[in-house]
Amino acid sequence: MKKYSVLLVEDDQLTALSFLALISKQWAECECFYAKSLSEALKISQQNKIDISFIDMDLENPLEGLELIKKLKKSTYKVVLTSHEDQQTIFKSYSLGCNDFLGKPINGPILTKIINKFLLLRDEDVDQYLTQTFLTQDEVYLGQLRFINKWALSDVPLLILGPTGSGKSHLAKEIHSRGKKDESKLMHLNCAEIPEALFEGELFGYKKGAFTGATQNKKGKLEMAHEGTLFLDEIGSMPLSIQQKFLRVLEEKTFYPLGSEVSVTSNFRIICATCDNLEKLINEKKFRSDLFFRLKGEEIVIPSLGDRRADIAIIVEYFLSSNYRKIILTPQLMKKLASYSWPGNMRELFLLLNNLASLDKGILDVEDWQDGEALEEGSSTFQFESLRGDILEKGLACVMQELESKIVMEIFRENKFKVRETMRQMKMSNATFYKILGRAKV
Amino acid sequence: MDKELHDIKSDLSSLRTASEVLSGIYFKDKKISLQMIQLMQEKLQKIKQLIESSAKEN
Incomplete structure (x- = not known):
């Protein structure tokens, strides 16, 4: 059985034959599929696992090949075959998920370089991929x-x-x-x-x-x-x-x-x-x-997160860089995060980070998080005067939503982040519960 | 004319790749070679016709 599968999408038969001849010579481990059109390519990609695809940018219509980039699986390494060299088209291709370019006329040595790059990413960087995707460096989990x-x-x-x-x-x-x-x-x-x-x-x-x-x-x-x-x-x-x-x-x-x-x-x-x-x-x-x-x-x-505490730093870094780039956690707070037991695991950590971020401070320190929970002003008691001020400022609907989220999150936390238990206690449908969770970015 | 020019450039690119493959010492598949040569002839014929019609117009 061949180790890798290649899909070539090219409407010009002569280019396709040349390409298939080149690749089968340079890469004996591959099995090749060939499609002349977008619809054929989609059919093949749905029926087979494609490791790497070479897509002609201009099929029946100009730039039609770019449509395919969006539709192929994320795991497929996508190479665009093109004679276009304008920056705008290249930028668009990368933004759609293209991984590499191969200029026409197709050149054997450059094709070899692309294959080597693909192999390197597939085989040698697997730990990097796993760390980035699952936010872990824990050897047992990896x-x-x-x-x-x-x-x-x-x-x-x-x-x-x-x-x-x-x-x-x-x-x-x-x-x-x-x-x-x-x-x-x-x-x-x-x-x-x-x-x-x-x-x-x-x-x-x-x-x-x-x-x-x-x-x-x-x-x-x-x-x-x-x-x-x-x-x-x-x-x-x-x-x-x-x-x-x-x-x-x-x-x-x-x-x-x-x-x-x-x-x-x-x-x-x-x-x-x-x-x-x-x-x-x-x-x-x-x-x-x-x-x-x-x-x-x-x-x-x-x-559990408690069994891989070294990952907490990776998760925090990922979460802040994706959502709150301007927030910094002091080393003391990081140390405190690393020593907490995290019964709600990553879900609890994400929730805490959201709560900390809502304090609207650039630098977060240990005093912002007490007794294993984020400090929220009036987190469990609601003062009428403060509510009244909020309603006049933000409107009733907005304040009611905030209150709803706070109450649900409080009970969710009390239940050690058990979804079923929280929904049962609050007599709440799963749709409403997940809507509130979504609002709290959990 | 832009479309024709684009097609000629595309055909020339295709011909260049094909000639690289056919001239490579490793390529020995006779059946595919013949098929490629036939396609090359068709492309060359198409280019020749376009050049002739363009010359007549000018």
Whole structure:
């Protein structure tokens, strides 16, 4: 089997033949795909995992090739073939995600340089990529992450374990985006968010009239994940009544939507995540052991932030440079951050940094954060006079939103950042909860 | 004329790449060589016609 796959998108047949001859001579490890048009290229890229693509900038229409850059997977190394050398076009290509240029007429030695650069980035900078993507230099965690391409390219079920807020969803998304499945087909279902009565319909879909309220046909997540990935977050919360039925789907890849007599086939890859101890749930008869072993093709354990404190500096630097470039943390505050236990993991750290940033100070020091929590003026008690002033200044709607966020975040923090517990206590729908979280940039 | 000029430049670029490949000592695939030569002939013919029609116009 060839190690790398190349996609050439070129409408001129002579250039295409020349290019294919050059690349097959210079790079024996590659398998080449060839497309004459944008639509052909998209079809090939959806059916195959493409490592590197060479795209003619001018296909049927001028600059049409640039459209393709946006549509190819992030993991594909994109090289634009062009005879244009104007700065504006080059800038536009890079802003769309192009990685390199190859000028026409195509020159063998320059093609070799581009291939070498691609190989260098793929093989030698893998740790740098992992550190930047997962914000870690922890050897134990990195040791696992180095298998990311293997996980991405196989269809083996993955079970991601880790405490709440540690980045399980992020890892699942990265694995999916590097794989050979359609990048747009990642179906995410948080099992903890769906009430038991609605779970079956959400997963399997239903036909119109299947039950009271089923006013139209609805596709379930299983069907929508066909030729993609089904990501089941908080799998430990899957109702026991569904587990048997779901196990059968994993084995047969077919199922019946509610109220339907016609079976549906779905070829999906399964990734699950949980912060629960599934073995404990099995002992308590809350989770089926056969389903557990079926899901545990490969097990990935994300360490808690408390177990990789050296990463706190990397995370803080990343967060501030992405969101608050003008804020500096003193070494004393950094030391204090590094010594805290972080029960809410990265989610808690991001929340704290947002709160600290809202203090509107350029330099943040230890006194800005007391007892493991960010200082917020009047964080738990609201003074009427101060509220009145705020309402007159910012308007009622804005102040009400701020109050809502403060209350939700306070209870979220009290619950050690457990999503389910917070939603249950506040009798709040998941949509409202995540909207407020989004507003607080969590 | 701009479009024609652009097409000629594009064809010349394609011909140059093809001649580099065909003249390389490593390239020994006869079937592809013949296919490339035929495509080169077509491009040269097209360029010749464009030059002739342009000369007539001027």
